[in-house]
Amino acid sequence: MKNILFKRHWKPKQVRPRSTNPKRYSSQTHSFSGSGVRVQQKKAENFFRKFGYNVYLSKQLPLNRNRPRHARFHIRCLQKAYPTQLPSLGVILIFVNEALSIIEWAITSIINHTPSQLLKEIILVDDFSSNSKCPKKIKVYNQRYPGLLKIIWHTNQKCLAQAHNTGRKVAIADVIVILDAHVEVNIDGVRLQEAEPILAWIQEDHTMIVSPVFDNIHFDTFQLEKYALAVDGFIWELWCCYDPLPKDWIDLHNVTAPVKSPSIMGILAANRIFLGVIGSLGGGMLVYGGKNVELSLRVWQHHKPYALDLSLALKHNALRVAEIWMDEYKYVVYVAWNIPLQVCHGIEQKQGRTKKEKVVVMNTGIDFGDISSRMALRKKLKCKTFDWYLKNVYPNLKPIHNIVGYGRMKNTLDENICLAQGLVSANTSIMYYCHEYSTQNVYYHLTREFYVGPLIEEADPDDHCLTDPGNGEKPTLKPCSKVAQNRLHIYWDFKLGRAVMNKATKRCLEMKKDTLGIYVPVLQTCTTQVWTIQYTV
Incomplete structure (x- = not known):
């Protein structure tokens, strides 16, 4: 697990420098008191304007500060056993105009919480910082760990993705971890190393791209804020977002298992050679943003996913x-x-x-x-x-005798998309690019209902029946056991390669493009549209 310092734009009221003497700082007025107050306040404000976080406080905190044990830590982590022979690990830290105290935090926490026999190198890439003093200080710092630290200075700013690639090209470790410099390694208050599980997964499958969970370091107080466990996704603007944990992972009841994620947040570990083979990070990316999504899509669409296909x-x-x-x-x-x-x-x-x-x-x-x-x-x-x-023994397990068609259901207008449960609500139906997840399972029954979504085995379930509500053009997915009392219509006439017509309303399930040019399912007067279902019985 990593802790990430999120920077903020300068806001004077958010400056909260602390002194080791509590009498010299007032949390209510956000100002200093005592001798030298104006000098100290001005210095803290200048630091904040320049770096976007409380550098004044960071200089006062110890490099090996204690970190609280989060609830995410589980005793099963201590029970895990890993191979004695694991790949070597290299860490790449990227920075530009970063406070030296923050860089030292990152280096110290990595060294303190990574087994020395595994940590082969820490590579610092300075993407053309304007602070001329910083490189000299880092050279002095490097003397403490001869042979471990490598420092690279760009002679012009090449931006984040290319800086990552610079570090990867000089790395010699088997596995590389790519980080921003404003991080701390968090071990949850115990001597629990996090390198072993990452290296073990990648050793088992060199095509894995692993992204650790990380929490937030508050930019003004440097206190830790736990983030809920989630998978990484993105919106259409390609900004990252958090998505709920997949049900198949929850059903494992194993908190130590890796979670499949459609994207990553930019912090990753990968086999060094494999990352080079697939093209590393997009060197043409400007400044920051988008590189992690691009890498994620490339890995998923052109190479097998990081979790083994079981x-x-x-x-x-x-x-x-x-x-x-x-x-x-x-x-x-x-x-x-x-x-x-x-x-x-x-x-x-x-x-x-x-x-x-x-x-x-x-x-x-x-x-x-x-x-x-x-x-x-x-x-x-x-x-x-x-x-x-x-x-x-198990009367709640409902046997299903009358399925006559099942699998993916497609309209011949575009056979690349399938009928599916909605991405946000399971009570809505959508057309979506065909995949193998259960949200696109369709079951046509001899009694003429369409079930859409996972096959529910328990008796009296809330199955999702394709429904014509009787008004409007949007078909819905409603619990089959409840639609009769609401006078909704769930019975459909359908034969393979023909129209899907509601038995009561005589309207057909068809699809059309919305204002964005995306196909959506609709209920309308029947035209010539026909449907297929993947398998018939």
Whole structure:
């Protein structure tokens, strides 16, 4: 975890320099008292105007100051074990016109809280600072750690992304961490190193781009403010924002697991060679902003994501359980995982008396291994059926018998986009670029409802049924169990490659471009638009 000092524009009332003697500073008046008051106040204000943070206070605080243990720290972190042989680590610090006290904070915290056998180098890149005294002071500071610090001065300002690339080109460590200079490494009050998990993940998969969680250092008081754990996203202006944690991560119930994130905030760790292969940071970027989003999109769209793809293994395991234990209900597992299947319906006769429908799910090509020994074990133990299990052990698990179509649903006007739950509200329907997440799952039932979103297995759920509210042109997604009492319309006539028409209102689900030129789903008089669904049963 990192702490980041966020700078602010000069506001005189926010200057809050502190003295080690509390009698010489008044927090109410934001001013000094005692001898030398005007000189000290003026000096503090000048520092604030120049740097955007309270340099006067930073000079008084110890470089190895104590940091509070945040609630984010978890005992499971201490229980983690990492390989004894890990890649070497290099840290790149970028600065321009930064206060020396802040740079010293960063260097000291990195050295104090990184295992010495892993920390190979700290590279300082000065992007043409106007402060001529700073390089001389850094040279003196470098004498304390001979061979560890490398200092590079640009002869003209090349801006943030290119300064990062300068540092990467001279680095020799296996893994590099790219930081701004106004950071502190936070170890949550214990001797817990944060280098090991980052290096272990990258050692396991060299294409990982890892971005640590960071908190806020207040620019005026240098107190720490904990930020809630979130993933990094961005808005259409390509400014960063925080998005909620994904449900699949929450469902892991493992606070030490990495979180997939669509973007990063600019602080990252990566395999040095891999980062060079994929083009490093965009050298054509000016000043700052956008470089982190560009790198994120490049990594996601042209290389595999930083977290290992476990989908095939999970499907293997799920189908193995289904094939061994779930009898005629196993096809629901195939549908829930959006796996193509072939279902054969037949009549099974038992002892010449009882007849029941038999459902046979054909193998779809996913290898779930040899299950013969497990099937033999089940027979030997005389295990009960899965139907018994549903009725007696888990009645809340709702079997779904009547799905006739499922998967991604597309309009032939543009087959690159799919019907989906809204990004903000699950009660809205949108057209969005097709992906494999469950918000684009669509299930068409024999009873003519469309469920949109994850397949909900529990009894009496709030399924999201595609609904014609009867007025307006926007289709909605409403809980199926509630729409009848509200006199909304959820039954649709649909055949593959044909229109989707509401049975009651006779309006069709179609799509059109809005004022921004983006396709949106609409309800209107039927034209010639037709839809497809990915799989049929």
